[in-house]
Amino acid sequence: SQQGEEDPQALSIQEGENATMNCSYKTSINNLQWYRQNSGRGLVHLILIRSNEREKHSGRLRVTLDTSKKSSSLLITASRAADTASYFCATDPNNAGNMLTFGGGTRLMVKP
Amino acid sequence: SQTIHQWPATLVQPVGSPLSLECTVEGTSNPNLYWYRQAAGRGLQLLFYSVGIGQISSEVPQNLSASRPQDRQFILSSKKLLLSDSGFYLCAWSVQSTGELFFGEGSRLTVL
Numbered sequence: 001s002q003q004g005e006e007d008p009q010a011l012s013i014q015e016g017e018n019a020t021m022n023c024s025y026k027t028s029i030n031n032l033q034w035y036r037q038n039s040g041r042g043l044v045h046l047i048l049i050r051s052n053e054r055e056k057h058s059g060r061l062r063v064t065l066d067t068s069k070k071s072s073s074l075l076i077t078a079s080r081a082a083d084t085a086s087y088f089c090a091t092d093p094n095n096a097g098n099m100l101t102f103g104g105g106t107r108l109m110v111k112p
Numbered sequence: 113s114q115t116i117h118q119w120p121a122t123l124v125q126p127v128g129s130p131l132s133l134e135c136t137v138e139g140t141s142n143p144n145l146y147w148y149r150q151a152a153g154r155g156l157q158l159l160f161y162s163v164g165i166g167q168i169s170s171e172v173p174q175n176l177s178a179s180r181p182q183d184r185q186f187i188l189s190s191k192k193l194l195l196s197d198s199g200f201y202l203c204a205w206s207v208q209s210t211g212e213l214f215f216g217e218g219s220r221l222t223v224l
Contacts, residue, residue, distance in 0.1 A: 035213075041217055088155060102155040
């Protein structure tokens with residue numbers, strides 16, 4: 001079963017706009033991770049946020065975590081056409097990776 | 113630096129035929145290794161993971177099996193493929209002390 005569920009399932013924006021994707025989960029976690037997948041390729045790890053952290057930045061990426069609401073958001077600022085991909089959240093209850101559970105993903109399209 | 117290789121990239125097999133997908137990791141030792149399957153437009157389903165040579169944990173009952181004959185080699189097999197085995201198979205590794213996954217480029221299997 002999928003622990004994390006992304007919202008929206010699909011998002012289409014213009015280049016330069018910001019893109020926000022949300023992830024909700026059901027059980028307690030040790031950390032939450034975001035991954036990116038270009039069509040037909042493997043996933044690439046973007047950012048990991050621990051349960052005791054509320055916000056984390058990496059370049060144009062900003063991730064927030066609200067453990068009381070069991071939710072996280074990924075913000076991509078000043079989007080580019082190259083950001084077009086699927087984005088997945090994954091929850092890790094024990095910080096060892098073997099129980100990492102992925103959501104269904106958000107398909108982001110950035111139009112030039 | 114660490115790299116992960118997964119092959120073959122594409123495979124078309126008849127129902128009832130055997131399967132062997134191989135994954136190797138370079139540049140690290142004693143990694144956790146994983147096989148995931150991704151249905152079209154969906155999230156990832158964990159099939160198998162391994163914390164060491166000969167140690168395999170199965171998450172989903174099915175006609176697939178996994179083996180880890182060497183520290184950095186992970187093999188996904190089937191004796192007789194089913195139509196429902198079609199999908200995108202992804203190998204991944206992680207450092208045992210953290211939860212971040214590093215994925216291969218995937219193997220697309222079509223069973224006809």
